[in-house]
Amino acid sequence: MRSTRVITAAALSAALALGACAPEAPQSGGGTGGGQEVTDATLTIATTTDVVNYNPLVGNSRSDYWITNLMYPHLLSIGEDGEKEPELAKEWGYVDDTTGFYELESGLTWSDGKPLTAKDVAYTLNAVKRDAPAGTLYGQLSNFDTATAVSDTRVEVKLTKPDASVIPEIGFWGNVVPQHVFEPAGSVAKFANDGSDGGWVSAGPYVLTDVQRGQSYTLERKDDYPLVEGGKPKAAKVVYRVFPDVNTEILSLKNGDVDVIANSLPPAQVKELQNTEGVTVQEVPGLGYAHMTYNMTKPDLAKTDVRLALAHAVDYEAIRRVVLQDQAVSTGSSPIMPVLKQYYDDSIKEYEHNPEKSRELLDDAGYKANSEDKYPLSFRLIYSLQDPVTTQWATLVKDGAAEAGITIELQGLERNAYLAKTDAGDFDIYAGNFAIMDDPATNMSLTYLPGGAINYSYVDDPELTKLIQQAQVTFERDEQVPILQEAAKKVRDNVYDNVMYTQNLYVAHRSDWSGFTVKPSELLSIVNPISVASATKSE
């Protein structure tokens, strides 16, 4: 049959075309030579997305973050208690109110043999301030003026005004990049750093050596990495494999094709994997929270009683139990999460689920229920359809509000439409998540100061503003904590933000791998550089 022959020919042509894609075997005889081998195991990690950007100053997706983190060190990391910890910087702090410093570990080198010095750090910070790349670090530099390398291991940072958060926040969010690679490329905002000019240069535990887009990203061990015990990463290779479907990813873990799943598991899969032989499920403290913000530019939502009525109409316990299968904890409706132990105030209590109280509040505010027991209040709640957890609890929020006589119209949106509407303030109620809220002073300035980048409630409360600004310039922790706790209480009492829960995350790995170091948040979890470099495989 001719048609069959045509199709066969087409398929064979495709196969031949594919032949051009066959990778060539690596050249032999060019080994690194000499170094004592710790282990030759390959750690295979599953992720759901490809890398979008190899420039850590621009990259924004999780896979970007995980892979570039293995090459470009951060100055600081974070501990399980939410406290900043040393990474590249062994000490940090302030010389005076407008001068900060980082004292670096000595002896780190880039993979091309050049030393990593304070000049690289100063270059990175100054270049980000100058070129304004779209990544997260630039957002932390609002009060940053300049950075100067005063010695090979010390960087001093001049601020435009006193800011107690800027040094820890820059240290936590910023990757350090090699000046000798990035500077010749021009603007750090436009440099793709895609390895097309001779590969990548790394000062982390691994260096990216092979990219098969849509398939895998292979990183090879860098023999000197003093930040890990023994000075050398344990696994010889790390391979990130891309599985867009989380179910396939989980089958692959069960099968042993992959050793770690980097992204947090869907709540419904946690129990099953906990009972799977050969698989270990590890709990990772969340550093973010799920919340609803009420758009206070809307006349009804500008009233505290209406916001309180909405807050009391939600059955938070049911949401955590049913939707999150008890894998979330209450923050007491506070924007400061329990994981931040130094700041958390357990005297703040969660809004009670009490629709009758909601009705009383609305009656007191002058609203009259009609014959069907409904108040003339109708709000549009937006959420992202790509967020299955929020999609589920949005329905419970709607049902709860109906009990209190308030109508909520749910508007589930494709993620990009959701982001655009959020950004434009085109909503009555916003439901979503903030992934990492690691520093209360910084986070409150972004979320509750007028004009804050993520002030989705459009709150403008002079007293709250004063408290946050005071916290920003209070350098002593003992003095700063009560100010932030007072601000958090104000947020809670006035429902400037309705924080529903902080989700505990779960990640899974094969049980024959151990030695991971758990850090809070999905971005760090067990795939942070120290953890990956410390992991070992047993026989």
Added chain:
Amino acid sequence: MSLWLFVLRRIGRGVATIWFAVTVTFLMLRLLPGDPALAIASTNMTPEIRAELLNQYGLDQSLPVQYVKYLGELLQGNLGMSFSQNIPVGDALMQQLPWTLLLVGVALVVTVAIGIPLGVVAASRAGGLLDRVVQVVAVTGQSLFVPSIGILLLYVFGLQLGWFPIGGAYTAGTYGGEWYLSVLSHLVLPCLSLVLVQLGAYVLTVRSTLMESLGEDYIVLAKANGLPYRRVLWKHALRNALLPTTTLIGMQICLYVVGGVILIETVYAYPGIGRGIYDAVTRLDFPVLQGAFLLLAGVVVVVNMITDIVYGLLDPRVKVGSS
């Protein structure tokens, strides 16, 4: 009408079709809700960064200016740069296209090779047990939900039996012949899924058209002339029955080559063009989407032309200039 004139007219019509598709795609993408800068960068970026990104993407210009620039670049063979990957769109698509061609091509060959004989067997035993079984299997196959069948096959043949790898197109670190074997083993399950969902359409199409053909006068005459039934069935009746099947093959190619295998490529972590389109949609990567839909339009035009030519070969009544 001469063959050359026919071909020229078809090319002209094809170019107009492609222009129309390109224009509609260009406009539709810009009507999508969302902002490419927001989709790519951090949500708490400053207005200055957003303005810079939009300027970099050329989205700060008026629609007519963007359109004219786009067409101008297109005429020079330049599909633009991917917003999210920062590489030429042509490179991005050509990294993925061979995988999709391989998957779709092999699946089509297998489907046709199984589907046509099954349809013939069912038609020749119409009403019998075998016919009923084939029909049930075909209808069931058509109603399968691709991700479900994908996960089921992975669970059974990948996890439980361990016969085939789970996800991907090949095993990293394999070279030469080993690499080809790894490509083959990774191809089996996605290909089987595609065959299972496509097969029913071929079987049922061949069966119904063949049953129609078998009642035609020329078949009765052939039988009366004493030709063996197998020869009547396979040589005379099937040839006419293949006309709608040819249309179906053309449609399936158009449907699956660009975009139609998104679900299969997603479930099997197969790095084809369907996944590329999915990623581009989530990141509002207009240039990649424009390039992919241009490719789709091109495939539709070319496949339609080939289908017309194959029609002429299969059916002597369909001749150029017969009108």
